[in-house]
Amino acid sequence: MTRVKECVLYRGFEYGDILDKMTALMDASEKSAVNASEMEEEFYECVNGLIEIAGSYGFTGNLWHDYLTLLLVNHENAFSTASEIRGAIEGSINQLALHDFAIFKELYDFDLTVLDKLFHTSCCGILCNYEAPQDTGKMFNKRIRDRICEMSKTLAVAKDTEEFMADMVQFYKDFGVGKLGLHKAFRIDHDENGRAVIVPVTRIAHVRLDDLVGYEIPKQKLIENTEAFVRGRKANNCLLFGDAGTGKSSSIKGILNQYYDEGLRIIEVYKHQFVDLNQVIAQIKDRNYKFIIYMDDLSFEEFEIEYKYLKAVIEGGLERKPENILIYATSNRRHLVRERAGDKLEVGADDDIHSSDTVQEKLSLVYRFGVRIYFGAPDRKEFHTIVKTLAKRNGITMPEDQLLLEAGKWEISHGGLTGRTAQQFIDHLLGKEETQEA
Numbered sequence: 079m080t081r082v083k084e085c086v087l088y089r090g091f092e093y094g095d096i097l098d099k100m101t102a103l104m105d106a107s108e109k110s111a112v113n114a115s116e117m118e119e120e121f122y123e124c125v126n127g128l129i130e131i132a133g134s135y136g137f138t139g140n141l142w143h144d145y146l147t148l149l150l151v152n153h154e155n156a157f158s159t160a161s162e163i164r165g166a167i168e169g170s171i172n173q174l175a176l177h178d179f180a181i182f183k184e185l186y187d188f189d190l191t192v193l194d195k196l197f198h199t200s201c202c203g204i205l206c207n208y209e210a211p212q213d214t215g216k217m218f219n220k221r222i223r224d225r226i227c228e229m230s231k232t233l234a235v236a237k238d239t240e241e242f243m244a245d246m247v248q249f250y251k252d253f254g255v256g257k258l259g260l261h262k263a264f265r266i267d268h269d270e271n272g273r274a275v276i277v278p279v280t281r282i283a284h285v286r287l288d289d290l291v292g293y294e295i296p297k298q299k300l301i302e303n304t305e306a307f308v309r310g311r312k313a314n315n316c317l318l319f320g321d322a323g324t325g326k327s328s329s330i331k332g333i334l335n336q337y338y339d340e341g342l343r344i345i346e347v348y349k350h351q352f353v354d355l356n357q358v359i360a361q362i363k364d365r366n367y368k369f370i371i372y373m374d375d376l377s378f379e380e381f382e383i384e385y386k387y388l389k390a391v392i393e394g395g396l397e398r399k400p401e402n403i404l405i406y407a408t409s410n411r412r413h414l415v416r417e418r419a420g421d422k423l424e425v426g427a428d429d430d431i432h433s434s435d436t437v438q439e440k441l442s443l444v445y446r447f448g449v450r451i452y453f454g455a456p457d458r459k460e461f462h463t464i465v466k467t468l469a470k471r472n473g474i475t476m477p478e479d480q481l482l483l484e485a486g487k488w489e490i491s492h493g494g495l496t497g498r499t500a501q502q503f504i505d506h507l508l509g510k511e512e513t514q515e516a
Contacts, residue, residue, distance in 0.1 A: 081181045082097060082098075082101045082181055082185070084177075084181065086174045086177060087155045087156060087158075087171075087175055087178050088149070088150070088153050088155065088178045088182070091149045091152075091153060092149075092152065093127070093131060093148070093149070094149075095127075096127040096128065096131075096145065097146075097149065099120045099123060099124050100124050100142075101185070102117075102120065103120060103124065103193060103196075104193075106196070107192050112196070114196050114197055121193065121197050121201075125202075125205065128141045128142065128145055128205055129141070129205075129208075131145055131148070132144065132208060132210055133210070134216065135226070136220070136223045137223065137226070137227060138209060138210045139208060139227055139231065140190075140205070140206050140207070140234065141205045141206075141208045142190050142202075142205060143230035143233070143234050144226060144227060144230045146185055146186060146233075147226050147227075147229050147230040147233060150182065150246060151226060151229065151249060151253075151256075151260065152255070152256050152257070152260075153255070154256040156171055157171050157174070157175040158250055158256075159255060159365065159366070161246075161247050161250035161251060161255070162250045162251070162254045162255045162259055162365075162366050162367075163251060163254065163366040163367065164251065164366060165247060165250070165251035166251075175243060176240070176243055179239050179242050179243045179246065182242070183233075183236065183238075183239050183242050186233055186234050186236075186242075190202040190205060190206055191203055191206065216280065218280060219280055219281065219282075222260050225249075225260075229245070229249055232245050233246070254341075254367065257276070257278050258276070258343060258362070258367060259367070260278075261278035261279070261280070261343075262279075262282060262334055262338050262343060263278070263279040263282050263334065263343070263345075263346065264276045264278055264279060264343070264344070264345045264346070265346050265347075266347060266351050266354055266358060273357065274351075274354035274357040274358055274361075276358060276361060276362070279346070282331065282334075283331055284335060285328050285331040285335060286332050286335060286336070287301070287332035287333065287336060288332075289328070289332065290325045290328050290329060290497065291464045291467045291468065291497065291500075292456060292460055292463065292464060292497070293324070293329070293453060293497075296318070296451045296452065296453055297329060297332075299449065299451050300316065300318070300333060300451060301336075303316055303449050304337060307342075307368055307404055308337050308341060308368045309340070313404060314404070314447070314449040315404055315405040315406070315447045315449070316404065316405075316406045316407075316449040317406075317408075317409065317444060317450045318330070318406070318408045318451050318453060319408070319409045319410070319411065319450065319451070319452060319453070320410070320452050320453035320454050320455075321410065321453065321454060321496065322410055322493075322498070323493060323497060323498030323499060324454065324455060324456075324496055324497055324498075325453060325498075326453050327374055327375075327408055328497075329453075330344070330370075330372055330374075330406055330408065333370075334370070340368075341367045342367070342368050342369075343368065343369050343370070344369070344370045344371075344372050344406075345358065345362075345370070345371050345372065346372045346374065347371055347372065347373055349373075349376070349378075349384045350384070352387040352388050352391070353387060355371070355387070355388075355391045356391065358371070359391070359403060362400075362402070362403065363402065363403065365402070366402075367402065368402050368403075368404075369402060369403045369404075370403075370404055370405070371404070372405075372406050372407070373388075373405070373406070373407040374407075374408050375408060375409065376407040376408065377410065388405075388443065389442065389443050389446060392405055392446045405447075407447070455494065455495050456495055457495070460495075461485070461489065461495040461496075461500060462485070464497055464500040465481065465482065465485045465504070466481065466482075468500055468501060468504045469481055469504060469507070472504055472507075474504065474508070476507070484507075485503050488502075488503040488506065489503070
């Protein structure tokens with residue numbers, strides 16, 4: 079089992095200390111004479127580590143296999159990143175991968191209960207058939223956790239190394255590798271050295287575009303641009319602008335969920351993080367995914383200059399923006415940057431003597447978004463349609479006249495005629511129903 083140190087591609091794992099200790103224990107179990115008491119502490123540390131990982135990720139079943147699978151699906155190397163999205167590749171690297179997978183197959187095939195006999199415990203028997211408490215696991219969402227648990231079962235029954243490798247390649251093709259492959263959405267954080275790092279968002283709303291009632295023309299424009307992007311055709315940066323509560327952000331989430339399986343990923347960025355954009359782009363430009371850098375509720379006051387950083391990143395630097403990256407933004411302002419009336423008045427004593435240049439500089443940012451989509455507030459008839467549709471979806475059986483009357487009262491004091499107001503009204507009704515049932 080010490081052959082794990084001979085791996086060529088799969089090295090330097092996160093949580094790799096458990097792997098090192100476990101392989102040492104496996105080696106000890108194969109010796110005719112071994113002092114188990116000298117290795118008890120390492121054994122229980124491994125058991126504890128596997129249970130803690132199961133708690134963090136929500137794993138069930140054979141925790142040893144789940145752990146090994148976690149290592150494989152998270153490890154970004156020359157083979158795994160080449161296989162993501164594209165599947166099987168050609169070249170000598172396949173022989174090196176086969177070498178490493180042969181070592182891992184030995185780890186999967188090892189009967190963990192042998193260690194129970196060595197240390198006179200029942201721990202490993204429990205680890206092999208582990209039942210996790212409900213609603214555990216904060217590192218992955220349920221969808222990803224289930225994929226890893228299912229993959230661990232598939233790898234455990236692979237009849238040989240070639241089948242084991244084929245299963246891994248198929249997983250990389252279907253779901254990707256590492257955090258960028260397994261997760262849909264990300265945000266920016268910083269490490270201890272101040273460098274920008276991409277961090278997965280594990281809890282996101284599973285919004286579908288069909289959930290957004292109305293706005294068929296704006297949604298279609300967004301679909302056409304995004305579909306062109308994920309399928310390798312020319313596409314534009316996109317600005318969704320218009321009234322608050324009209325579904326701009328929900329449309330972006332819906333697009334992500336619709337095209338995730340085709341390799342679409344999204345990274346949310348705030349204004350104060352624009353200085354990190356070049357570092358972020360450097361980390362994703364060579365991956366086999368399509369990335370949307372997403373800026374929600376984007377706008378700038380006249381004294382803010384962050385928009386100049388954004389202009390340079392979108393278009394204007396020496397290095398061309400990678401083809402696997404687009405920028406999508408939502409805003410309540412059509413031109414993003416607040417304009418003063420003085421920008422367009424005659425030059426006065428305190429005015430900018432090049433006022434037209436000032437206006438053009440502010441407008442040049444919005445011009446860098448090749449697709450600009452307007453989301454307007456619905457009129458009363460459209461608002462009623464939204465309310466009725468949402469009520470039907472949620473099983474609300476209130477008579478239509480009463481429903482619309484109550485919706486009218488609600489919107490007057492809760493933000494006016496918007497899709498968000500309609501959804502809040504429906505949530506209010508559902509909350510009242512639950513209270514009455516209780």
